[in-house]
Amino acid sequence: MNLPLSPDRLWDRLMEMAKIGPIPGGGSNRPALSKLDGEARALLRRWGEEIGLTVTVDRLGNMALRREGRDPARKPVLVGSHLDTQPSGGKFDGPYGVLSGLEILHALHESGTITEAPIVLVNWTSEEGCRFSPSMIGAAGAMGILSEEAVLNAPAIDDGERYGDALRATGWDGTGDPGALAGAAAYFEAHIEQGPVLEREGYDLGIVTGGFATERALVTVTGETSHAGTTPMEMRRDALLGTAEMMSAAEAILHRIAPEGRMTVCRFMVDPGADGVVPGEVRFSFDYRHPSNETLDRLLSEADAAFAGIAARRNLAVKREPYWTFRAVVFDQGLAVRLREAATRNNARHRDMLSGAGHDAYHASARMPAVMLFIPCHGGVSHHPSESISREWSEKGLRVLADAVIATANSKE
Numbered sequence: 251m252n253l254p255l256s257p258d259r260l261w262d263r264l265m266e267m268a269k270i271g272p273i274p275g276g277g278s279n280r281p282a283l284s285k286l287d288g289e290a291r292a293l294l295r296r297w298g299e300e301i302g303l304t305v306t307v308d309r310l311g312n313m314a315l316r317r318e319g320r321d322p323a324r325k326p327v328l329v330g331s332h333l334d335t336q337p338s339g340g341k342f343d344g345p346y347g348v349l350s351g352l353e354i355l356h357a358l359h360e361s362g363t364i365t366e367a368p369i370v371l372v373n374w375t376s377e378e379g380c381r382f383s384p385s386m387i388g389a390a391g392a393m394g395i396l397s398e399e400a401v402l403n404a405p406a407i408d409d410g411e412r413y414g415d416a417l418r419a420t421g422w423d424g425t426g427d428p429g430a431l432a433g434a435a436a437y438f439e440a441h442i443e444q445g446p447v448l449e450r451e452g453y454d455l456g457i458v459t460g461g462f463a464t465e466r467a468l469v470t471v472t473g474e475t476s477h478a479g480t481t482p483m484e485m486r487r488d489a490l491l492g493t494a495e496m497m498s499a500a501e502a503i504l505h506r507i508a509p510e511g512r513m514t515v516c517r518f519m520v521d522p523g524a525d526g527v528v529p530g531e532v533r534f535s536f537d538y539r540h541p542s543n544e545t546l547d548r549l550l551s552e553a554d555a556a557f558a559g560i561a562a563r564r565n566l567a568v569k570r571e572p573y574w575t576f577r578a579v580v581f582d583q584g585l586a587v588r589l590r591e592a593a594t595r596n597n598a599r600h601r602d603m604l605s606g607a608g609h610d611a612y613h614a615s616a617r618m619p620a621v622m623l624f625i626p627c628h629g630g631v632s633h634h635p636s637e638s639i640s641r642e643w644s645e646k647g648l649r650v651l652a653d654a655v656i657a658t659a660n661s662k663e
């Protein structure tokens with residue numbers, strides 16, 4: 251099919267969207283359910299209405315922009331991602347997936363092409379998780395992984411404002427049933443890789459066949475506050491030295507059992523954190539990720555045993571409380587085949603890969619066949635103003651995504 255896709259229009263829209271919440275260095279700060287998020291939504295709605303899309307918003311704020319197909323009885327094919335950003339976000343994480351989907355619908359509109367099934371462009375609410383935890387909370391509510399009430403009552407990490415109140419303040423609290431999207435025929439999401447592999451290996455695209463199992467926990471190590479000068483070493487219960495040993499042990503376990511996995515401590519809080527005082531309590535976030543559920547479980551049980559041993563030897567208490575857990579995700583093989591065929595037809599050098607990051611597609615895959623397409627990003631940088639992609643990668647991703655989405659919308663059921 252010779253669709254009049256415009257890679258330039260997609261590029262111009264990426265640049266236009268990035269102007270909402272601009273930060274030094276060319277990135278965007280557009281937190282979920284902020285006034286700026288509302289502006290980004292309004293811009294997307296305007297672009298959608300200009301090409302005749304029907305825009306609906308559900309009670310969790312998820313936006314659906316629908317183009318009818320020839321057969322009104324057919325389930326729609328979804329394509330989308332998110333418009334919210336991290337505080338130090340770039341121009342492409344999220345918006346690339348939404349705006350490439352919009353460009354497909356724009357080209358269909360211009361050429362007057364009617365697909366068999368409807369196509370619905372989705373902008374999920376609050377993917378990033380920097381204000382409302384967990385990440386991908388809007389998609390989780392729509393797919394029934396979290397209840398509507400749980401999502402609406404989720405408190406903001408910074409000031410405790412409820413999701414539902416923040417949503418109402420933006421004016422994007424819709425009336426649609428969040429579960430409506432769960433009955434779709436398929437879900438496609440294009441995204442920047444957020445890692446360095448595709449660029450380093452010279453590929454144009456990654457066909458994402460699944461995602462890492464992840465468990466992130468808050469670890470609390472409790473000892474006793476005492477004087478840094480007067481307390482002999484053997485009488486101390488130093489929570490911070492115990493924590494340092496635990497972190498090293500967790501890293502060593504990963505290197506020994508599964509060096510292809512990931513281990514990260516992202517946040518670290520010391521109490522009381524005062525000069526001259528032996529730290530009495532430390533809390534740190536800690537995650538392991540691995541493609542296999544069984545290996546992840548083994549890593550975690552070894553870490554728990556190591557933490558307990560270190561705590562016992564140093565007369566400390568330790569507890570690990572998971573708060574962000576995903577089992578390994580396996581995307582739909584049929585849709586992956588369609589992306590591979592589309593990549594070959596469009597002369598895009600491609601490889602299969604797993605996603606190390608969480609994405610809205612994880613939740614969609616619980617309810618329907620879902621798949622992701624990665625385009626490279628320079629140096630693997632994301633969540634930073636210097637996040638960048640080439641126009642060529644953007645175009646290849648658009649052409650392949652369009653090809654696979656339209657093939658799915660026109661396929662026999």
Ligand SMILES: [Zn+2]
Binds near residue numbers: 332343344377441
């Ligand atoms: Zn993203």
